[in-house]
Amino acid sequence: MLLSRYQLTLYSNWGKPLLTLSANGLALLFLPLLLLVLAFGNGFLAVHWHQWRELKSYESALLEQRRRLSHDILLQTSALNEMENQVVRIVDFNTKLRIMLNIADSGDDAASLALSPRDRLGLERLPALYGRNHFRAMRMRLDRVDGETISEEVRQQRIGHAIAEQLETLATIPVIMPTRGRFSSPFGWRNDPFNGGRRFHKGIDLTAPTGTPVRAAANGIISHLDRSPSYGLVIVITHSSELSTRYAHLSKVAVVEGQRVLRGQIVGFVGNTGRSKAPHLHYEVHQHDKPVNPRNYILQ
Structure with missing residues (x-):
């Protein structure tokens, strides 16, 4: 029986034969097993294809999030540079005022400033690539800017008092004509x-x-x-x-x-x-x- 040959013919709705298969009984015995293996393989590939597409979508989302984060860090770094430059200008202006008002600190005569102006050199690189060292450096720079700002506020109070005292002194100098004549x-x-x-x-x-x-x-x-x-x-x-x-x-x-x-x-x-x-x-x-x-x- 296993060596007997069998013939399988597929017909259309109109009775016309479409496909004829001829095989012995042994081949027909393995046919369901082959179909089962093919069905399992197809399911396995479908599952992995779906997982691969999910991973690619997740990877794209991570890259987009990283790009936005890098852009935000770039903007924050640029803003921090501008803050530092602003502090430099304030320190320089206050130093000149203290020298003019004769209340200069020991280092003011040399105009030795704590900060120096920064430019955008190197900011075209993505700061996110710098990792934790970049954030640590930014934190240190922010702390330094805060410290300089507080120091300049104290110095500006001294400048205000000095100006008030000197304005009072200037008001006692007879600089106008006492009458029209x-x-x-x-x-x-x-x-x-x-x-x-x-x-x-x-x-x-x-x-x-x-x-x-x-x-x-x-x-x-x-x-x-x-x-x-x-x-x-x-x-x-x-x-x-x-x-x-x-x-x-x-x-x-x-x-x-x-x-x-x-x-x-x-x-x-x-x-x-x-x-x-x-x-x-x-x-x-x-x-x-x-x-x-x-x-x-x-x-x-």
Whole structure:
């Protein structure tokens, strides 16, 4: 029976033979086993093909995630470089301010800065390739930027205090014209208008109509207010331990002794009192109790 030959014919729906197979009984016995092996192999390949496609999809997703991560790290690195450059500019600016304000630290004269400007050289490489060393370096750079920022905040507070103190000092320097008028007599030796002899003129004379406002040349305190035969109605303003100003021949005053005044504040009015031939303001500047040329101080 196993050696007998068998014939298998496949017909179409119309009765036409399509395929005829001829085999002995032994071959037919192994045919189901062959079909089973083929079916199992086909299933095995299908499963592995599906797993391979899932792995390829997962690999593509990982590569895309890595690309985005590398791009983000590149942007963060560039931003960190800009932060460092900004700190460099702040440190440099504050150093120059401290030198100008005479409050410089020991290393400021040499302008030795803690950081130096960075550029984008090498940033075209993907930072993600650097691994943990790159992130450790970024962390150290961020800590350094934080430390520099805190230090500069402290230094800026010192700069603010120094500016406030120096502005207060500048406000006590008599730099404005005390009244509107024309120069009629300079500082120094001149012929006395009363007796024609040589006499030292301690200030300058500004000719102006009676009643023209006279203003304080700087912040200070009215330290003396009096009437004398030579100066007439006179005011003395003490601005600091070094500087004081005197306003003489006034017609009347607008302040009292001991009053604090500000630069530009009206303290009196031009007159013709005391040893004077015509309405004018006699204006003096004293430095360490010695008269100096007021025109060396006037900036306008």
